[in-house]
Amino acid sequence: xxxxxxxxxxxxxxxxxxxxxxxxxxxxxxxxxxxxxxxxxxxxxxxxxxxxxxxxxxxxxxxxxxxxxxxxxxxxxxxxxxxxxxxxxxxxxxxxxxxxxxxxxxxxxxxxxxxxxxxxxxxxxxxxxxxxxxxxxxxxxxxxxxxxxxxxxxxxxxxxxxxxxxxxxxxxxxxxxxxxxxxxxxxxxxxxxxxxxxxxxx
Amino acid sequence: xxxxxxxxxxxxxxxxxxxxxxxxxxxxxxxxxxxxxxxxxxxxxxxxxxxxxxxxxxxxxxxxxxxxxxxxxxxxxxxxxxxxxxxxxxxxxxxxxxxxxxxxxxxxxxxxxxxxxxxxxxxxxxxxxxxxxxxxxxxxxxxxxxxxxxxxxxxxxxxxxxxxxxxxxxxxxxxxxxxxxxxxxxxxxxxxxxxxxxxxxxxxxxxxxxxxxxxxxxxxxxxxxxxxxxxxxxxxxxxxxxxxxxxxxxxxxxxxxxxxxxxxxxxxxxxxxxxxxxxxxxxxxxxxxxxxxxxxxxxxxxxxxxxxxxxxxxxxxxxxxxxxxxxxxxxxxxxxxxxxxxxxxxxxxxxxxxxxxxxxxxxxxxxxxxxxxxxxxxxxxxxxxxxxxxxxxxxxxxxxxxxxxxxxxxxxxxxxxxxxxxxxxxxxxxxxxxxxxxxxxxxxxxxxxxxxxxxxxxxxxxxxxxxxxxxxxxxxxxxxxxxxxxxxxxxxxxxxxxxxxxx
Numbered sequence: 001x002x003x004x005x006x007x008x009x010x011x012x013x014x015x016x017x018x019x020x021x022x023x024x025x026x027x028x029x030x031x032x033x034x035x036x037x038x039x040x041x042x043x044x045x046x047x048x049x050x051x052x053x054x055x056x057x058x059x060x061x062x063x064x065x066x067x068x069x070x071x072x073x074x075x076x077x078x079x080x081x082x083x084x085x086x087x088x089x090x091x092x093x094x095x096x097x098x099x100x101x102x103x104x105x106x107x108x109x110x111x112x113x114x115x116x117x118x119x120x121x122x123x124x125x126x127x128x129x130x131x132x133x134x135x136x137x138x139x140x141x142x143x144x145x146x147x148x149x150x151x152x153x154x155x156x157x158x159x160x161x162x163x164x165x166x167x168x169x170x171x172x173x174x175x176x177x178x179x180x181x182x183x184x185x186x187x188x189x190x191x192x193x194x195x196x197x198x199x200x201x202x
Numbered sequence: 203x204x205x206x207x208x209x210x211x212x213x214x215x216x217x218x219x220x221x222x223x224x225x226x227x228x229x230x231x232x233x234x235x236x237x238x239x240x241x242x243x244x245x246x247x248x249x250x251x252x253x254x255x256x257x258x259x260x261x262x263x264x265x266x267x268x269x270x271x272x273x274x275x276x277x278x279x280x281x282x283x284x285x286x287x288x289x290x291x292x293x294x295x296x297x298x299x300x301x302x303x304x305x306x307x308x309x310x311x312x313x314x315x316x317x318x319x320x321x322x323x324x325x326x327x328x329x330x331x332x333x334x335x336x337x338x339x340x341x342x343x344x345x346x347x348x349x350x351x352x353x354x355x356x357x358x359x360x361x362x363x364x365x366x367x368x369x370x371x372x373x374x375x376x377x378x379x380x381x382x383x384x385x386x387x388x389x390x391x392x393x394x395x396x397x398x399x400x401x402x403x404x405x406x407x408x409x410x411x412x413x414x415x416x417x418x419x420x421x422x423x424x425x426x427x428x429x430x431x432x433x434x435x436x437x438x439x440x441x442x443x444x445x446x447x448x449x450x451x452x453x454x455x456x457x458x459x460x461x462x463x464x465x466x467x468x469x470x471x472x473x474x475x476x477x478x479x480x481x482x483x484x485x486x487x488x489x490x491x492x493x494x495x496x497x498x499x500x501x502x503x504x505x506x507x508x509x510x511x512x513x514x515x516x517x518x519x520x521x522x523x524x525x526x527x528x529x530x531x532x533x534x535x536x537x538x539x540x541x542x543x544x545x546x547x548x549x550x551x552x553x554x555x556x557x558x559x560x561x562x563x564x565x566x567x568x569x570x571x572x573x574x575x576x577x578x579x580x581x582x583x584x585x586x587x588x589x590x591x592x593x594x595x596x597x598x599x600x601x602x603x604x605x606x607x608x609x610x611x612x613x614x615x616x617x618x619x620x621x622x623x624x625x626x627x628x629x630x631x632x633x634x635x636x637x638x639x640x641x642x643x644x645x646x647x648x649x650x651x652x653x654x655x656x657x658x659x660x661x662x663x664x665x666x667x668x669x670x671x672x673x674x675x676x677x678x679x680x681x682x683x684x685x686x687x688x689x690x691x692x693x694x695x696x697x698x699x700x701x702x703x704x705x
Binding site: 191 | 228257264292304309310319320346351387393429455456457458460461462463464465483484485486487490515516521523549554555557583587588589620623663669685687704
């Protein structure tokens with residue numbers, strides 16, 4: 001039997017639609033380039049080819065890496081110490097983010113509901129030095145009862161490929177990111193709750 | 203270019219040879235623009251920008267590369283570059299980073315790095331688009347245990363006003379920084395620390411400026427928390443605060459009780475712009491996301507500025523909240539300038555389907571010559587069966603421009619329709635009577651007619667890895683602050699398409 005080596009085997013588990021979208025992204029990009037550029041060196045062509053090959057290659061769930069951050073009491077803690085037995089729900093937020101203020105009370109309710117079932121919520125504040133002093137009083141006055149970590153340099157945020165706040169990630173017990181939800185509108189917590197229940201059933 | 207190619211090959215080869223526990227992942231942002239800058243109606247400009255982040259993880263080792271590509275019909279502005287690369291080792295106690303990394307010392311008084319994920323900056327002078335960040339390039343070593351944390355670095359911070367295609371490339375990193383920061387965890391409630399840093403610039407590589415800092419972080423009784431940092435150039439008298447000295451003092455105290463929270467901060471900075479400006483002490487200015495207030499922000503002057511900021515929050519049962527902020531700053535470079543701002547914001551959650559948010563803000567900004575600046579806003583969000591929602595956002599601002607002896611007004615209105623969880627359609631209208639905006643700089647006459655901007659956005663989240671954003675119309679530029687970082691956005695008129703991918 002033909003055994004497809006890593007990382008090409010990643011292609012096999014992804015939907016055709018998603019693969020095509022990634023290819024389209026590159027095709028548009030490269031088409032525009034073709035129109036705009038009169039000259040292109042061989043090296044650039046080769047690198048563009050790499051982009052095309054690499055983009056759809058890894059279209060599977062990213063595995064969460066371990067990381068260390070300070071908590072609200074200035075103690076350094078790691079993801080491994082805090083993660084849930086079954087699921088970890090990671091909410092990236094900031095004190096200046098208006099939708100975050102609306103979503104956090106819903107996550108506090110969900111944390112209370114699912115904590116005993118092995119689900120751990122983690123809040124990751126992306127506030128920089130300008131707003132860092134506000135994070136603790138803001139979080140405490142809001143009644144957040146799950147751990148809050150401070151990602152001042154956005155190192156964790158960028159490595160999880162988070163581009164906006166709020167963004168919510170659900171990570172399963174194999175450390176695979178199984179849900180990536182960007183933004184928040186009232187009512188979306190019902191979708192997230194449904195997803196948690198579905199994942200707990202698995 | 204050879205380096206880029208070899209880096210790609212290396213990642214590809216490592217991935218190919220490694221076991222199944224390794225992973226490659228990343229993100230890609232492609233942005234296409236067709237349009238004009240205002241007052242340049244006949245210069246249709248087509249640009250294409252692509253940003254690719256690639257990560258490779260295996261055990262404790264990870265590698266990272268960032269490629270950026272920008273293309274226009276103007277060959278001289280085009281580039282394709284490996285703009286960041288990093289090799290990193292991390293275990294329970296040690297961390298080694300070689301290449302481009304982000305490290306802030308303390309609260310940024312001595313050294314601050316940042317990245318605004320997803321942001322694409324357009325440079326006004328070179329008209330080049332690139333990712334907006336300030337990283338360091340070099341080596342960083344870290345050690346941490348239960349009682350001590352140490353980081354040492356030897357790196358060149360990025361001078362980000364220059365685009366990636368700027369030649370010579372060395373001018374983009376004109377400073378060399380060597381620093382060591384240590385924190386001693388005395389008890390679980392008390393940490394003391396300090397840093398030593400020396401920096402030199404390419405123009406005079408043998409001449410160093412030396413700095414030190416003391417840091418105190420304490421959890422106090424009665425749910426109080428104190429953070430204090432004092433940074434100074436080593437040839438000054440400690441805590442002398444003399445006008446000729448280079449120093450920066452920042453202190454933040456916060457408190458909470460039940461649903462009430464309070465943050466009080468104080469700053470005193472003097473002659474503390476280091477090198478090309480790679481430090482960034484906290485500005486102690488409220489960060490607003492409301493458009494009329496966001497672009498009215500006060501930009502810190504590290505040459506000389508003192509001030510404070512106090513912010514209080516109260517979160518009521520049922521999701522209601524109240525926030526109040528008072529800010530004051532005084533700086534003196536050639537003249538004495540004051541900045542004062544009073545802000546109150548309320549969120550009222552009528553029921554789970556309807557919420558109303560409003561704010562009122564009063565400010566005086568002598569540096570920008572804006573007197574009696576009043577800003578008001580009302581934002582209503584109505585959800586229909588948690589399947590779709592409608593948001594109406596109305597904002598107004600008025601101030602007296604002392605230089606023109608004229609009252610200026612800004613209007614902002616937006617209506618947004620969202621279908622959960624994938625589609626959002628918004629229409630935005632803005633208008634201004636500010637002479638600095640209404641006047642066409644290319645004509646002799648001073649145009650005073652109200653200037654307006656109309657635009658529309660569509661955001662479609664195809665799935666959790668792909669998002670499509672389309673903007674069409676006119677976009678008002680000006681100063682903007684995101685994640686505490688302030689920069690200038692250019693006006694734009696045309697069509698913009700952005701496609702974001704995670705993989």
